[in-house]
Amino acid sequence: MARPREFDEASVIEAIKDVFWNKGYADTSYADLIAASGLHKGSLYAAFGDKRALYLRALQSYDEHEVAGAVALLCGGDGPRMTGPKRIEKLLNAVIDAVVVNNDRRGCLLCNASVDQAPHNKGVEDFVSSGLERMQRAFETALASDKKGAALKEAASLCNAAYFGMRVMAKSGAPISMMKQARNGALKSI
Amino acid sequence: MARPREFDEASVIEAIKDVFWNKGYADTSYADLIAASGLHKGSLYAAFGDKRALYLRALQSYDEHEVAGAVALLCGGDGPRMTGPKRIEKLLNAVIDAVVVNNDRRGCLLCNASVDQAPHNKGVEDFVSSGLERMQRAFETALASDKKGAALKEAASLCNAAYFGMRVMAKSGAPISMMKQARNGALKSI
């Protein structure tokens, strides 16, 4: 009866997430989003709504892929072979490799969003704090066999803070050496 | 011979820094800056230039006050009475107190700037990385009597990452308990 949708929703959101991640909220114009999506203005509006709604969808995609990926890595989704500290090492190495291998200085989209959009978009704030707390719990899971009680919470929070600190470093153009030292310091502390 | 300037340059920049810090670059309109400075459009332009130039001045002020203050605290500018770890504790407590006492969730202006403006304003990037590296050296100074060599660098970088991570937490609405755990973890690690 009806004409079917001619684009894949998920890949449009993927493309839009990349634009927001690369350019930030304010510097992304609707024209950029149109170009990235391949759709035209009317269609984009009809399908997803306004710019803020698109940003929220982008953040949701980040949450479901990037954040969930990091959590899965920490919680040992790929089998119990690796110890918790090893999994943490792998995560911190990924932060460094993003810069070294891919020259990726986009930073953490959640952090960017809290600067960019949280004041204007309640949903954004929710994604940000949810992400932060899930990472916290994931670090706790990774360390649960080595520590208990307050010591566990403290070690996990330290790792969490160091993780986000390293992502800030990446975005801020810190030298690789500083990031590697931070990683080494974190791994020695657990 | 000439009519003297009728405003105090430093306090105008202070006021403008606060606006940018509170609202971010994009959400600050020139009208906001005019209101905060007490000057009028033409005067503000004549005195400091355009919006980007004002942002740079604001960042410079942040650098000279906030960043320099943190560095001085870590380096023991207030006398050698306090041990390095105690000075670090004081700094991390200040991050927490900003939230608890003043409900200040503005975060670190350097970090905000790296999301906000670094891509458009080379000077911004310079302030950000300079701040990051000065903090790093300050942590090294604070820990220099306890550790040496690579261990010193690693501990300092971990503290630095944890520090910026905690500031991200503050901005992102993390619970106070998480920030306190991170602080405790950092202090136990050194």
Add this chain to the structure above:
DNA sequence: TCAATTATTGACCATTTGGTCCATAATTAA
């Protein structure tokens, strides 16, 4: 008092922005 200099003020402008809307094209079930 006067000439020189600089700040002040607000009207003005071009541009860009996000967002709306509707006529048209395309696709499907019947």
Add this chain to the structure above:
DNA sequence: TTAATTATGGACCAAATGGTCAATAATTGA
């Protein structure tokens, strides 16, 4: 083939923005 439905495409718009400019006011040294 046709009617129903939905996507498409782009013209259109109001609002806000950063930025300019020139006439005026204020202040100073001489």
